[in-house]
Structures are given as C-alpha cells and as structure tokens.
Amino acid sequence: MIPRVAILGCGHMGSAIAHGILNSNALDVSLIVADPNLDKLEQFAKTAAIGSNDNAVAVRNADTVFVAVKPHDVQTALTECAEHLANKLIISVAAGIPLNQIEQWLPHDAPVVRCMPNTPSSVGAGVAGVFANAFVTGYQRELVNKLTQSFGKVVWLSSEDQLHVVTALSGSGPAYFFYIMEAMIKAGCNLGLERTIAEQLVVETAYGAANMVRKTQQAPQTLKEQAETPGGTTIAAMTSLDNDNVQVSIAKAVEKASARSVKITEEF
Structure with a gap:
C-alpha cells in the first residue's frame, strides 16, 4: 500500500520536506500539501502533490501527517482536524513543543514523532534528530526513516531532552558555518x-572539508593536526584562534542555543 502523506504548512521547512519527498527516487507516496496561503501552494502546481488550503481536507485521507506550521499555530492546526487524526502517524517539526503537549491535542494513544531537521534539507543535504513516543510502531519508524532520508540524514535519539542539544547543534548549526x-x-x-x-x-x-571528514571517517581534530605543519601557515592561524579562545566561544554559543530551546519548551 502506498503511504499517503499530508504536510501542514508550506513555509521553508514544510516546502523543503515536500520537495524532498517529491524528488526522491526511492519513495513512492501520495502527497498532499496544505497551507492557507494559496501563493505558497503555487510552487506545487506542476508537481505530483495535491494542494489544499484546508488542513482537515488534507489529513482526511492521509495515514501520515507532517506538522510544519509555526509553533504557535500547532494547537489550532491539530485541533481543527482532530476528528480525522485517529491512528495516524503525526510527525511534528515544530521547535520547542514537547510530546506530552502535542499528545493532549490529539486522539488518545496517538503515535507521535518529534523531528528536528535543518535548513540544508531544502537542498536534500539536511540532518534531522528524531524521537518517538511509545505508540509509534516498527513499521512507522521505518516510514519515518524513508521520509526523512528523502531530504537528508536521520539520527534517532534515546531521549526527548536530547532534542534541545540537536536544536542547538544541527538545527541552528548551519548558521554557525x-x-x-x-x-x-x-x-x-x-x-x-x-x-x-x-x-x-x-x-x-567548506564543502571539501566536510566531505573529507565524511569520506575518511577521521575526526576533525585529527585532520586539523595533519594540516598543521610546524612553522607553516595553518598552525599560525590555529595558534591565533586558540589565543582568542574561539573554541570556548563556539561552545558558549551552542550552550546558549540549547538553553533557549529549553526555555521555549517551558513556555508550552
């Protein structure tokens, strides 16, 4: 049976997910995208996706629903179509909203996955940290893998709290680079x-350095040390960075982002 996927919200991340699914040669799915802004749906006019400005219409015949609306719109998006969400897999990419809150807006025992992708997903080069509640089945986990891999890599987490670190490290990470x-x-x-x-x-x-880490499977620190010829230009630059405590500054930035993620969650 072909998976039937609905995506609520066609902002940057919702659109990235939709295009990733549409452009994947390894996926065969039925896709419907929903957004109240008809201009945002126009980008899908010449694709295999069906567009709708009504969330309830979008989820009615879906078995998997990506929630990609802004965090403050999640409750409205889910409650207005709750009657159509029983036994359907919900994948939330909304930052900061914890599982226990999402579950309150859904039918009892709903399978829910929180997914934190990043902006390179828009070019098929993203990475997402994911965590599932106890009601997600093995089949649904595999479906999450296939859908997420259409726009990047996927990393399963052992606890929901780790999403704060994922948000700080890879969610905000592209901006650091x-x-x-x-x-x-x-x-x-x-x-x-x-x-x-x-x-x-x-x-x-930047592309070559990242690709080098991936292909050689060596630690960045090891590759850095290999480039540091005594008396050379690279070690002169690295010494300057160390003297300015750049690694400490980067660590502080990641910690600040993680702390902000925790704070946002507390607001819900």
Missing part, C-alpha cells in the same frame, strides 16, 4: 581578493 564562512570571505576581500573569488574559495573549501 555561514557566520564563519562570511568572516573568511571578508578576510579574503580585506587581503585583496574580489568577493566572487573569495566566496568561491571559501564555499568549496
């Missing part, structure tokens, strides 16, 4: 390069 990349580009420009050249060098270097 963009920040570092922009600093490097500006440094290159200050030293005499045209921005287009500096940007190309930095982007390809």
Whole structure:
C-alpha cells in the first residue's frame, strides 16, 4: 500500500520536506500539501502533490501527517482536524513543543514523532534528530526513516531532552558555518581578493572539508593536526584562534542555543 502523506504548512521547512519527498527516487507516496496561503501552494502546481488550503481536507485521507506550521499555530492546526487524526502517524517539526503537549491535542494513544531537521534539507543535504513516543510502531519508524532520508540524514535519539542539544547543534548549526564562512570571505576581500573569488574559495573549501571528514571517517581534530605543519601557515592561524579562545566561544554559543530551546519548551 502506498503511504499517503499530508504536510501542514508550506513555509521553508514544510516546502523543503515536500520537495524532498517529491524528488526522491526511492519513495513512492501520495502527497498532499496544505497551507492557507494559496501563493505558497503555487510552487506545487506542476508537481505530483495535491494542494489544499484546508488542513482537515488534507489529513482526511492521509495515514501520515507532517506538522510544519509555526509553533504557535500547532494547537489550532491539530485541533481543527482532530476528528480525522485517529491512528495516524503525526510527525511534528515544530521547535520547542514537547510530546506530552502535542499528545493532549490529539486522539488518545496517538503515535507521535518529534523531528528536528535543518535548513540544508531544502537542498536534500539536511540532518534531522528524531524521537518517538511509545505508540509509534516498527513499521512507522521505518516510514519515518524513508521520509526523512528523502531530504537528508536521520539520527534517532534515546531521549526527548536530547532534542534541545540537536536544536542547538544541527538545527541552528548551519548558521554557525555561514557566520564563519562570511568572516573568511571578508578576510579574503580585506587581503585583496574580489568577493566572487573569495566566496568561491571559501564555499568549496567548506564543502571539501566536510566531505573529507565524511569520506575518511577521521575526526576533525585529527585532520586539523595533519594540516598543521610546524612553522607553516595553518598552525599560525590555529595558534591565533586558540589565543582568542574561539573554541570556548563556539561552545558558549551552542550552550546558549540549547538553553533557549529549553526555555521555549517551558513556555508550552
């Protein structure tokens, strides 16, 4: 039986999930996307997805529902179509809303998965941390794997609290890399390069470094040390970064993001 998937919300993340599913050669699903903004549905006009501006219509015939609306809209989105959600797998990508709160807005014993993807999902290169409640079956877990892998990698967590760290590390993580990349580009420009050249060098270097870690399966620290020739340029740069306690600053930034995630959860 072909899985029938509904996605509520066509913002950046909802659209990324939808396009990932549509572009996957390994998935055969029936997809319906819902958003009250008809302009956001227009992007799916020439795809296999069905568009609707009514959440209840979207979930009625689905067996799996992605909740990708803004956090403050989750309760409304779920309660307005609760009568159609019995025995359906709910996958929430809304940051900060805990399982016990989501469960209160759903029929009794609803299978729910919390999923924290990141923005590179929009180009099929994301990574998502996921955690399921006790009512999610083995088949549904495998379905979550297949759906999530259509827009990136998936990592199953052993506790819901770990989602705070995932949010801080990989959820917000792309922005950290963009920040570092922009600093490097500006440094290159200050030293005499045209921005287009500096940007190309930095982007390809970032891609190559990440790919090198993945393919060699060596720790970033090991690869860094291999590049640090005594008396060379790399070790001069690394010494400057260490003297400025850059690793400490990065650790503090991740801790701040995790603490903010905890605070957001407490608001619900």
